[in-house]
Amino acid sequence: xxxxxxxxxxxxxxxxxxxxxxxxxxxxxxxxxxxxxxxxxxxxxxxxxxxxxxxxxxxxxxxxxxxxxxxxxxxxxxxxxxxxxxxxxxxxxxxxxxxxxxxxxxxxxxxxxxxxxxxxxxxxxxxxxxxxxxxxxxxxxxxxxxxxxxxxxxxxxxxxxxxxxxxxxxxxxxxxxxxxxxxxxxxxxxxxxxxxxxxxxxxxxxxxxxxxxxxxxxxxxxxxxxxxxxxxxxxxxxxxxxxxxxxxxxxxxxxxxxxxxxxxxxxxxxxxxxxxxxxxxxxxxxxxxxxxxxxxxxxxxxxxxxxxxxxxxxxxxxxxxxxxxxxxxxxxxxxxxxxxxxxxxxxxxxxxxxxxxxxxxxxxxxxxxxxxxx
Ligand SMILES: CCCCCC/C=C/C(=O)SCCNC(=O)CCNC(=O)[C@H](O)C(C)(C)COP(=O)(O)OP(=O)(O)OC[C@H]1O[C@@H](n2cnc3c(N)ncnc32)[C@H](O)[C@@H]1OP(=O)(O)O
Numbered sequence: 001x002x003x004x005x006x007x008x009x010x011x012x013x014x015x016x017x018x019x020x021x022x023x024x025x026x027x028x029x030x031x032x033x034x035x036x037x038x039x040x041x042x043x044x045x046x047x048x049x050x051x052x053x054x055x056x057x058x059x060x061x062x063x064x065x066x067x068x069x070x071x072x073x074x075x076x077x078x079x080x081x082x083x084x085x086x087x088x089x090x091x092x093x094x095x096x097x098x099x100x101x102x103x104x105x106x107x108x109x110x111x112x113x114x115x116x117x118x119x120x121x122x123x124x125x126x127x128x129x130x131x132x133x134x135x136x137x138x139x140x141x142x143x144x145x146x147x148x149x150x151x152x153x154x155x156x157x158x159x160x161x162x163x164x165x166x167x168x169x170x171x172x173x174x175x176x177x178x179x180x181x182x183x184x185x186x187x188x189x190x191x192x193x194x195x196x197x198x199x200x201x202x203x204x205x206x207x208x209x210x211x212x213x214x215x216x217x218x219x220x221x222x223x224x225x226x227x228x229x230x231x232x233x234x235x236x237x238x239x240x241x242x243x244x245x246x247x248x249x250x251x252x253x254x255x256x257x258x259x260x261x262x263x264x265x266x267x268x269x270x271x272x273x274x275x276x277x278x279x280x281x282x283x284x285x286x287x288x289x290x291x292x293x294x295x296x297x298x299x300x301x302x303x304x305x306x307x308x309x310x311x312x313x314x315x316x317x318x319x320x321x322x323x324x325x326x327x328x329x330x331x332x333x334x335x336x337x338x339x340x341x342x343x344x345x346x347x348x349x350x351x352x353x354x355x356x357x358x359x360x361x362x363x364x365x366x367x368x369x370x371x372x373x374x
Pocket of ligand 1 (some may be wrong): 183184
C-alpha cells in the first residue's frame with residue numbers, strides 16, 4: 001500500500017485498474033510522491049478526483065455534511081468527474097502528474113519546460129513530439145470561459161515555439177467542447193455592455209488569429225460533441241479526426257449570433273454554400289460521418305478504438321522531419337492568410353453588433369431559464 005499524504009486527503013493506491021497502461025498509472029503514482037513543491041489545493045483535489053475516478057469510476061459515496069469541509073471538497077471534486085470514463089480519468093491523471101513533475105524539473109535557472117505550462121482550464125502536455133492542449137472543464141462540457149480563451153491563445157503560442165513536431169487539441173470527458181461559455185455574456189462589467197462586446201470582440205479576434213498564424217501541423221481529436229466556436233475553427237486545422245459518436249453544431253442564428261472562426265469563408269470553401277448555410281444559418285447539427293462527407297472531418301473512427309487508433313497515428317506523424325512539416329504547412333496556408341485575417345475582422349465586427357442585439361440577449365436568457373437545450 002503506497003500512501004501519498006496531503007493534509008486531509010489520503011490516496012491509498014491499491015487495487016487492480018482498468019485498461020492497458022497500468023504501468024503508466026503506477027509510475028505516475030510513484031512520481032507523485034517525489035513532488036518537492038505543494039501543487040496547491042485545487043490541483044491536489046484534481047489529483048484526488050482523477051485517482052478515484054480512474055480506480056473506482058463515478059462517485060458512489062454519500063455526500064458529506066456541509067460542515068465536513070475537507071471531505072465535501074473531495075466529494076465534490078470526484079463527483080464533478082462523473083461523466084469522465086475511467087480510461088480518460090487515468091490518462092488525465094498521468095498527464096497531470098507528468099506536467100507537475102516536469103514543472104519542477106532539475107533545480108536550474110532556465111525556465112520550466114514549456115510542456116509544464118500549468119493552466120486552470122486546460123491540460124497541456126508535451127510527449128513523444130506531440131504537444132496536446134486538452135480542454136479541461138468536463139463538468140461544463142468544456143465550455144470556453146473568457147480566461148480559457150486567453151489560456152488557449154497562450155497555449156497555442158507556446159506550442160508554436162516548443163520543440164514538439166505537431167500540436168493536438170482535444171477534450172476531457174464526454175464532450176469535445178460546448179463552445180462559448182454563455183456565462184461570458186451575463187455579468188455586465190464596469191464600462192457597460194458596449195465595452196464588454198468590444199473587449200470580447202478583441203479577445204475573439206486574437207483567439208482566431210492564433211489558429212490562422214499557427215506554424216505547425218494542428219490536429220483536432222474530436223472525442224465527442226462539438227459546438228459553436230470549437231466547430232468553426234476546425235476549418236483552420238490541418239487534420240480533424242472524430243470519434244463516430246461526435247456531432248458538430250453551430251447554433252448561431254438560434255442564439256441571435258453570427259459565424260466566427262473564419263467559417264463564413266472556410267465552410268463554403270470546404271462544403272459549398274448550401275451545406276455551409278444549413279450549418280451556419282439554419283443550425284443543422286451534423287454527425288461525424290456527415291461532417292466527414294462534407295470535408296470538415298478528415299476521418300471518423302469507431303468509438304471503441306478511437307483513442308488508440310488516433311494516438312498511434314499521431315505518434316507516427318510526430319516522428320516525421322519537423323521543419324519539413326512546418327514549412328510545407330506554411331506553404332499550403334500562406335496563400336490565404338491575408339484573406340483569413342480580413343474575414344476574421346469582418347466576423348468580429350458583425351458579432352459585436354449581434355452581442356448588443358435583443359435577439360442575442362433573449363436567446364442567452366432562454367438558455368439559462370432552462371428552455372429546451374440546443
Ligand atoms: C470572447 C467571446 C467569444 C465568443 C465567440 C462566439 C462563439 C459562439 C458559440 O460558441 S455559440 C455556441 C455556444 N454554446 C451553446 O450554446 C451550448 C449550450 N449548451 C447546451 O446546449 C447543452 O449544455 C449541451 C447540449 C452542450 C449539453 O447538454 P447536456 O448534455 O444536457 O448537459 P448540460 O446542459 O446539463 O450541461 C452540463 C453543465 O454544463 C453547462 N454548460 C454546457 N454548455 C455550456 C455553455 N456553452 N455555456 C455555459 N454553460 C454550459 C450546463 O449549464 C450545465 O451546467 P450545470 O450542471 O447546470 O451547472
